[in-house]
Amino acid sequence: MTDPKFWLDALQWLCTLGMAAVMFLRKPGEDAAAAVASLKRETEATLRVLDDDHDKALQALRRDVAGTLSKHANRLATFEERLQHTPTSDELAVLEGTVKAVSAQMTSLQEALIAVRQSQLRIEDYLLNHKVAS
Numbered sequence: 001m002t003d004p005k006f007w008l009d010a011l012q013w014l015c016t017l018g019m020a021a022v023m024f025l026r027k028p029g030e031d032a033a034a035a036v037a038s039l040k041r042e043t044e045a046t047l048r049v050l051d052d053d054h055d056k057a058l059q060a061l062r063r064d065v066a067g068t069l070s071k072h073a074n075r076l077a078t079f080e081e082r083l084q085h086t087p088t089s090d091e092l093a094v095l096e097g098t099v100k101a102v103s104a105q106m107t108s109l110q111e112a113l114i115a116v117r118q119s120q121l122r123i124e125d126y127l128l129n130h131k132v133a134s
Helices: 004-026 028-084 089-129
Strands: none
Touching: none
């Protein structure tokens, strides 16, 4: 019994049994369960706050999108209304032809008025310079 190896083995077994007793008496499963329950409560509270924030942000985003869609719908309706009153290329071609015809008529009328003005000047000159004896 004076062998040091025996006492070292005995001390080792005693330490092992003491650690086992401490671990058994400590009941780490209950501490872990309490920690898990506490973490679960904190996580649920955080998720509720985040869910509320998410809902508020989503509602704000929906309002913004609805407002933007409404503005675009109004702009589109205005554009469609203006587009209905815009002449087509065929109508513009007809208008161009009409303008050219009116321009040609105006040119011919101008030439005719020049001839009438010259005749009027000759008649006026005749009447002023050749007085008719009465």
